Amino acid sequence: MQDNDNNGGTDSALWALRFISGKYQGGEFPLRPNREIIIGRSSDLDMVLVEDMVSRKHAKITTNDKIITIADFGSTNGTFVNGEKIRSIELKDGDRILIGTSIIKLVALSGEVAASNISETEARSKMQVEATRRPPSRTMSGSIEEIPLPDLIQLLSTSRKSGLLVLRSDLGTGRIYFRTGQIYFASIDEGFDVSPRKAMYRMLSWLTGFFELEAPDDRTVLEEIQESTEALLMEGMRQMDELKVISEKLPAPSSTIALARPMEAKLRDLKPDELDMIQLAFAGGTLQSLFDRSKMPDLETGEALHTLITRGYLQAT
Helix, strand or coil, rough: CCCCCCCCCCCCCCCCEEECCCCCCCCCCEECCEEEEEEECCCCCEEECCCCCCCCCCCCEECCCCCEEEEECCCCCEECCCCCEECCEEEEECCCCECCCCCEEEEEEEHHHHCCCCCCHHHHHHHHHHHCCCCCCCCCCECCCCCCCHHHHHHHHHCCCCCEEEECCCCCCEECCCCCCCEEEECCCCHHHHHHHHHHHHHHHCCEEEEEECCCCCCCCCCCCCCHHHHHHHHHHHHHHHHHHHHHHCCCCEEEEEEEECCCCCCHCCHHHHHHHHHHCCCCCCCCCCHCCCCCCCHHCCCCCCCCHCCCCEEEC
16 A cells, blocks of 8 residues: 655645445545555555455556546456446546445545645545444445435446335435346335336435435335336436426416316317326315326326316316
8 A cells, every 4th residue: 555645745636535425425535646546345455445345456546647547456346437337437527436335426626625635544544433433234325415316326227236225305205126226116205196107207306315225125016117227217307307397387286276167178178188187186186186196107297287277177276
């Protein structure tokens, strides 16, 4: 292990590796110019990550002029950057590296921060202190602000993780079930009104909250998702973008939706899905409850509601 950070004559770090998930979460390791950082489980390396899923000598990060690269040493469980398994790749600001259960973000440091940056020795000590404060676990946890849910799902999918991803936010408690990287079920607040796909698509829009990957849950579910995780993400992101546009044209989620009185428009002009929405509205409830009870995806539900309100079949109170 080379420690080039003794006082005097050492270049300030311009970059750092910030741990945003795993047992070392909150830790930060400085990257100085013209330096190689060897990462692994062995105690004589530059960055020591003590966990079963990390190989004895796992990966190497090299800083050379303005270029930072990471290379995998043929580790058992692999090294992933932004959800892709890599052998060697150039890193950019904001890239997320997955090694074992640690998600590490490359961050650029400002001038003042770089000048006062801690040494590698201090960084190692602080990481180990933080790790000993956490109970022994193979879990992965962090905040959705640090790693958006689509990016996290891609990481878990590519690295073929199994487990129960629990999300806690002001919008509810979400659960996404993984089997070797494949999502096969999802729920919000363990409810049954919202289908697994609809729950999955909704959670993609959550911008705040916390996540934790728990041990696999082997309970039997009634409706397994068959699409690939990649297909779910692509469709979910498409629906999320289009739903934002529709939502701006709808009443507030807490608004009560009822049949228009008098209703001058003719029911015979409606499509079957729109008639189903009329029937749901006849039972009463808020706009949000209609989204929850509708069998259609949220995007199609929003489009149908916008059409029915605009054409005078439904009204908000």
